[in-house]
Amino acid sequence: MIQKKFLIDENVNQKVVRAIPAARKGFDVLYPEAGGYKGLLDAEVRKQSLQEGRTLVTCDRDFSITNISIDQVPNGVLWIRPSPRNSQKRVGDLLQMLCEFLLQTFPADPYDFHGKIFEVYETGVKITTREGQTAYDF
Numbered sequence: 001m002i003q004k005k006f007l008i009d010e011n012v013n014q015k016v017v018r019a020i021p022a023a024r025k026g027f028d029v030l031y032p033e034a035g036g037y038k039g040l041l042d043a044e045v046r047k048q049s050l051q052e053g054r055t056l057v058t059c060d061r062d063f064s065i066t067n068i069s070i071d072q073v074p075n076g077v078l079w080i081r082p083s084p085r086n087s088q089k090r091v092g093d094l095l096q097m098l099c100e101f102l103l104q105t106f107p108a109d110p111y112d113f114h115g116k117i118f119e120v121y122e123t124g125v126k127i128t129t130r131e132g133q134t135a136y137d138f
Contacts, residue, residue, distance in 0.1 A: 004026065004027050004028070004055070004111045004113075005027070005028040005029075005030070005052065005053055005054040005055065005075075006022075006027060006028070006029045006030065006054055006055050006056075006057050006078075007030045007035065007037075007045070007048060007049040007052065007054035007055070007056050007057065008029060008030065008031050008032065008057050009032075009045055009056065009057060009058035009059070009060055010032040010037075010038050010039070010045075011058060011059045011060050012057055012058060012059050012080065012091060013089070013091045013092070014031060014032075016089070016091050016092035016095075017029065017031075017057070017091070017092075017095070018031075019092065020092075020095065027111075028054075030052070030054060035048065042060060045058075046068070046072060046073060049073070049075060050072075050073070050074065050075065053075055054075055055075050055076040055077065055078060055113040055114075056073060056075070056076070056077045056078070057077075057078045057080070058077065058078070058079055058080070059079070059080045059081070059082065059091065060079075068117075070115055070116070070117065070128070070129065070130055073117065074114065074115060075113065075114055076113025076114055076115065076116045076117065076118070077113075077116075077117045077118065078098070078113065078118045078120060079117065079118065079119045079120065080094050080095065080120050081094075081119060081120060081121045081122075082094060082122075083121070083122045090122070094120050094121075094122070095120075097120075097138050098118070098120050098125060101124075101125060101136065101138055105136065115129055115130065116128065116129050123137060123138060124136050124137040124138045125138070
């Protein structure tokens with residue numbers, strides 16, 4: 001199995017993400033301080049995720065499907081959309097809901113984010129690929 005690598009944008013609640021037992025699940029998670037991208041512009045963060053082959057995890061609206069294309073993020077994006085918009089506490093809940101959804105819906109390879117932009121909402125997830133967009137309810 002290929003190790004899943006993630007780059008956490010600095011606008012994502014670091015405490016919440018660090019509470020996830022990522023290493024035990026075979027995930028390699030890079031945080032802003034350790035990765036040297038704290039305070040960098042979005043384009044530089046995206047570039048680093050590309051160079052390191054990492055899926056970008058963000059809450060930043062600048063990474064929405066209207067602002068980037070699949071080609072700009074070939075390793076994928078998890079765009080977490082907590083409600084209310086500034087509720088970072090909900091990020092952990094949404095990540096948990098997403099993981100459960102992925103395990104049930106794509107059991108063969110639930111964490112395959114390559115070539116996809118995931119928009120994670122309170123009610124479900126939209127997955128955008130080159131072929132189009134599919135919405136799923138939680």
